[in-house]
Amino acid sequence: MPLGEFDLIERYFRRAPSRRDVLLGVGDDAALLEVKPGRALVAATDTLVEGRHFLHRAPPSSIGHQALAVNLSDLAAMGAEPAWALLSLSLPQADERWLEGFAEGFFALADASGVALVGGDTVRGPLVVTVEVLGFVEPARALKRSGARPGDALYVSGSLGDSAAGLATLLRGGASAASDDPLVRRHLFAQPRLALGQALAGVATAGMDVSDGLLGDLHKLCAASGVAATLELDALPLSEALLTRHSPEECENFALHGGDDYELLFTLPSDSAFPGESGASGLPRLTRIGRITAGGSVRCTRGGTEVAVSGAGYDHFR
Amino acid sequence: MPLGEFDLIERYFRRAPSRRDVLLGVGDDAALLEVKPGRALVAATDTLVEGRHFLHRAPPSSIGHQALAVNLSDLAAMGAEPAWALLSLSLPQADERWLEGFAEGFFALADASGVALVGGDTVRGPLVVTVEVLGFVEPARALKRSGARPGDALYVSGSLGDSAAGLATLLRGGASAASDDPLVRRHLFAQPRLALGQALAGVATAGMDVSDGLLGDLHKLCAASGVAATLELDALPLSEALLTRHSPEECENFALHGGDDYELLFTLPSDSAFPGESGASGLPRLTRIGRITAGGSVRCTRGGTEVAVSGAGYDHFR
Numbered sequence: 117m118p119l120g121e122f123d124l125i126e127r128y129f130r131r132a133p134s135r136r137d138v139l140l141g142v143g144d145d146a147a148l149l150e151v152k153p154g155r156a157l158v159a160a161t162d163t164l165v166e167g168r169h170f171l172h173r174a175p176p177s178s179i180g181h182q183a184l185a186v187n188l189s190d191l192a193a194m195g196a197e198p199a200w201a202l203l204s205l206s207l208p209q210a211d212e213r214w215l216e217g218f219a220e221g222f223f224a225l226a227d228a229s230g231v232a233l234v235g236g237d238t239v240r241g242p243l244v245v246t247v248e249v250l251g252f253v254e255p256a257r258a259l260k261r262s263g264a265r266p267g268d269a270l271y272v273s274g275s276l277g278d279s280a281a282g283l284a285t286l287l288r289g290g291a292s293a294a295s296d297d298p299l300v301r302r303h304l305f306a307q308p309r310l311a312l313g314q315a316l317a318g319v320a321t322a323g324m325d326v327s328d329g330l331l332g333d334l335h336k337l338c339a340a341s342g343v344a345a346t347l348e349l350d351a352l353p354l355s356e357a358l359l360t361r362h363s364p365e366e367c368e369n370f371a372l373h374g375g376d377d378y379e380l381l382f383t384l385p386s387d388s389a390f391p392g393e394s395g396a397s398g399l400p401r402l403t404r405i406g407r408i409t410a411g412g413s414v415r416c417t418r419g420g421t422e423v424a425v426s427g428a429g430y431d432h433f434r
Numbered sequence: 435m436p437l438g439e440f441d442l443i444e445r446y447f448r449r450a451p452s453r454r455d456v457l458l459g460v461g462d463d464a465a466l467l468e469v470k471p472g473r474a475l476v477a478a479t480d481t482l483v484e485g486r487h488f489l490h491r492a493p494p495s496s497i498g499h500q501a502l503a504v505n506l507s508d509l510a511a512m513g514a515e516p517a518w519a520l521l522s523l524s525l526p527q528a529d530e531r532w533l534e535g536f537a538e539g540f541f542a543l544a545d546a547s548g549v550a551l552v553g554g555d556t557v558r559g560p561l562v563v564t565v566e567v568l569g570f571v572e573p574a575r576a577l578k579r580s581g582a583r584p585g586d587a588l589y590v591s592g593s594l595g596d597s598a599a600g601l602a603t604l605l606r607g608g609a610s611a612a613s614d615d616p617l618v619r620r621h622l623f624a625q626p627r628l629a630l631g632q633a634l635a636g637v638a639t640a641g642m643d644v645s646d647g648l649l650g651d652l653h654k655l656c657a658a659s660g661v662a663a664t665l666e667l668d669a670l671p672l673s674e675a676l677l678t679r680h681s682p683e684e685c686e687n688f689a690l691h692g693g694d695d696y697e698l699l700f701t702l703p704s705d706s707a708f709p710g711e712s713g714a715s716g717l718p719r720l721t722r723i724g725r726i727t728a729g730g731s732v733r734c735t736r737g738g739t740e741v742a743v744s745g746a747g748y749d750h751f752r
Contacts, residue, residue, distance in 0.1 A: 139573055139576075140576070140578065144512070144642075145509075145512055145579070145642050145643060146476045146477055146478035146508045146509060146514065147476065147478070148474045148571070148573060148576050149474060149475040149477060150474055150475075150573070151469040151473075151474075151475050153471045156457055156467060156468055157466075157568075158464045158465065159464060159467060159552065159566075159568065160463065160553060161520045161521075161554055161555055161564075161566060162555050163522040163524055163559075163562075164557075165524055165559030165560070166559075167559075168557065168558060169557070191463075191464060193463035194462070194463055194464045200477070202477060202478075202479045202566060203479075204479050204480070204481040204522075206483055234477065235477060235479060236479055237564075239481050239483055239487070240483070240486060241483030241484075241485075241560070242483070242560035244559060244562045246479070246555075248479060248520060248566040250475075250568075253466070255466060255468070258458070260458065261463070262462070325463060340462070
């Protein structure tokens with residue numbers, strides 16, 4: 117007997133609320149949620165489509181993880197603390213094994229991030245996953261794209277290009293999705309920079325997450341702030357795993373144009389001493405990769421000399 | 435030159451915020467929203483898939499309308515006042531004509547309902563539309579499914595079955611989507627019962643919207659409340675348009691099992707005098723269609739005698 121929509125929700129997605137601010141969770145027409153005074157609500161949504169955002173043979177646990185991770189990365193990019201998620205699943209069939217894996221990946225990250233799943237929808241259709249996340253931030257401390265000023269230092273967290281290199285490895289058949297390859301793991305199970313985003317709230321002048329490639333995303337940050345930037349290509353943070361396996365040209369290409377890094381790109385007043393910069397506070401490595409200037413474009417330099425770099429970020433409709 | 439993702443968002447979905455509580459809308463990593471103290475946040479999401487929730491040849495304005503309407507109906511069913519929406523669009527291509535129609539239908543309903551679009555995502559993929567809506571209600575007044583008690587009177591708003599009959603007409607080729615057929619219009623442009631929902635908040639003991647067919651949805655309300663119900667089939671509110679075009683058996687079938695009515699099903703203490711009952715307050719017609727009893731099932735009566743009615747509501751995976 118096929119699994120019905122309501123059994124499916126009951127079995128895989130209805131859990132006792134993990135947060136006391138969930139007044140009513142999965143199972144009614146809508147969720148009822150308690151917002152603390154003095155905090156603004158932060159809301160984001162992202163959709164993943166099979167064959168475009170994840171491979172047909174991707175492990176379901178990585179799809180569940182990724183669907184939540186890309187959304188949490190948006191909250192991190194606002195300096196927000198996550199609270200609740202809604203999940204819309206369009207599925208070709210109610211495949212119990214797939215659902216089990218998906219739910220496992222989704223809830224592992226939800227639990228680690230303090231997020232309660234409070235509602236959603238399941239329909240039959242092509243495999244498309246939409247997640248909406250809700251969180252909080254003190255409005256005056258929110259990390260917007262628009263606050264960068266000439267003279268600010270430009271930073272990025274962690275390392276760039278690993279996820280794109282991991283995807284390339286998978287596409288070449290150079291590793292299975294189940295392998296322990298660190299680049300493949302980075303692609304399948306990216307970690308949103310929630311702690312860093314909250315630490316940067318009220319400190320960084322602007323911030324966003326790197327999801328469509330560093331260069332294209334830096335263009336967006338500059339456009340939103342009405343500024344230009346100089347990006348020092350020698351400073352791009354690259355992981356040992358990436359450097360060991362790829363030529364310097366490939367590494368730079370992955371770092372500048374590869375998607376799905378989910379690092380934070382942010383600006384600090386040049387004279388600031390952000391406590392996380394020392395790397396001693398449990399936050400990821402932070403690397404200064406350039407500076408904000410007046411004007412309206414992005415210049416790249418190598419060894420102090422300007423070089424031409426083509427290409428922008430990923431655009432779904434080009 | 436193809437329309438890019440960012441042009442697409444700029445051209446069709448970015449507007450000056452229509453509400454002062456939108457601190458930051460479309461264009462950053464997430465929206466920043468101001469919640470009034472003393473009110474709970476109400477959140478719902480629904481997904482529409484081409485060929486399942488709307489016909490391949492449905493006018494894009496009706497898809498835009500419907501994607502928001504089904505979600506607003508969930509807020510109405512909680513007694514909530516809507517505020518904000520997020521929109522995730524998976525599209526096979528950036529068809530400007532389609533987008534124009536879709537945005538027109540979406541924003542016409544958004545404007546009429548006081549809803550601001552504050553964020554979203556556009557990706558390339560099969561045609562799948564997910565909307566999330568956010569609104570408010572005083573928590574103690576929220577209309578839950580779980581509050582019905584034996585002795586309560588059972589009510590439904592408006593008329594039932596029109597939307598399903600309109601869909602049947604379209605599927606038979608009996609009318610084009612552009613026709614003025616009131617049943618077809620009802621299917622394509624259902625109106626969420628927002629004013630009624632807010633009037634019932636704090637008054638009705640339980641409530642939900644009728645989206646998957648009256649009988650199936652009544653089963654869900656009874657299950658959530660731990661009660662049974664007697665449904666008087668003679669009392670089902672049917673429109674003149676429906677009665678004129680269909681046999682009594684067809685009408686009853688559409689009313690009991692047809693989806694997409696988006697009326698409110700609710701319960702009132704039997705001695706209550708709900709001001710809307712007179713129909714004088716600008717609210718839709720309300721019809722008493724039965725009563726809540728002890729037990730755990732739904733009995734149907736015709737002329738005071740119990741009759742057997744088979745079938746439950748629509749389930750996407752059965």
